[in-house]
Amino acid sequence: MDTSSVPQDPSPTYEGQRKLLYAVDDRGEYTGVQSAGWEVETFATLAAVAELDRLREDAWTRALAGQTSALEFHMFDRRMELDTLAATTGIWKWRIRRHFDVQRFARLPEHLLQRYADAMGISVARLRTVPPREGTP
């Protein structure tokens, strides 16, 4: 890549930061060049974020409708999925899946809730509740 072709598309995902790329200048010398962003990379990042948001929204809707527990919503809200939550809590996936059941989740002992809450960095009280959605009836 030439230094002149280092992309400078200000990226919303960088929040004004610039990152370092390596490129070749017109004398053939490699040098570090700061880039404000690349449209291509921004698209990829936003696609990943949009997918996480979609999962979160979906779980939120189902949680408010009583079809899943608050646990699933908070998992996605903290940008986790089943694999990550299982790895960070040390609780097996099939067990976590059972805790997505509303009734089972309501009966969970304090120490299990605490494990989930710690991994997510939130309080047990917050973990127990599904936040109301603004603007929805």
Add this chain to the structure above:
Amino acid sequence: MNQFSHRQSAHCESGVVSAMMSHHGAPMSEPMAFGLASALTFAYIPFVKMAGMPLIAYRMPPGAIIGAMSKRLGVRIERRKFRDPKAGMAALDEQLARGRIVGLQTCVYWLPYFPEAMRFHFNAHNLIVYGKEGDEYLISDPVFEVSTRCPADALEKARFAKGAMAAKGLMYYPTEMPRELDYKKLIPAAIRRNERGMTKAPLPIVGIRGIRYLANNVLKLGRRNDKSLTLYLAHIVRMQEEIGTGGAGFRFIYGSFLQEAGRLIGSDALLEASKKITAAGDEWRRFALNATKMCRGRMPMDVQALADIINTCADKELDAWRVMKAI
């Protein structure tokens, strides 16, 4: 406090090693730290999933560059992990009080200074702490333009996040530097090691063969052509560009290393290899550009064309490694 000067890098781990070497009187560029660690690779690991996507790596696993600093460069490094977070933070404070700069492994998600869109659960991000003021740590995060600060509770959470590649509070700092570095030996050895990994890996998912394996997988998924294809291609592009690679999945960092190394030991073959690996990097960028255009509907989806570009990357890299084989 420490006399420490922050310098921006493309990649966190090579940035930390380069900064530590330079801080301790052995100035070293980031590409040199990366190259001497033989850190370039390609691996497509379908059975290790990150957020449901296969692991695609363009460099050696986390820890490899720091490991090489002690094993290859002869730096003695103290590395400590902790079971108790409080003990881990106390040990950090103790070393800072002694005037040391300390490297840490952290989870990106819990670092508040990261842009929101970049905060994913990734456990192997390296940074340097060079001081503490009140309840805040002074952080030199190599991938950022300037040094920054981080509250103690957030840093503790980031150091002790659990899960895949958990840091377990890992902190490290050099305790003894080598008297001198013999580049005439170090460079050829590092390149030979890297050449073996890229061209003679015993697994079909690693090295040049791994790149072709990726091309085949793109073709396979292309037959489905649904939303998962878009997410899959975006995932490849992210692994290649977003995750602090210096462009084209570390190919440009390596090109820069080859140029610097070629000058240092007077090898024209390395200068030629630098141009070739740069050409391979340009091809990777072309893949990212085209894949994205197709995902956004600005170009008709053509997975055969994408697979062809990836295979061209493989050809060009092989070409570069053949030149380096002579070294």
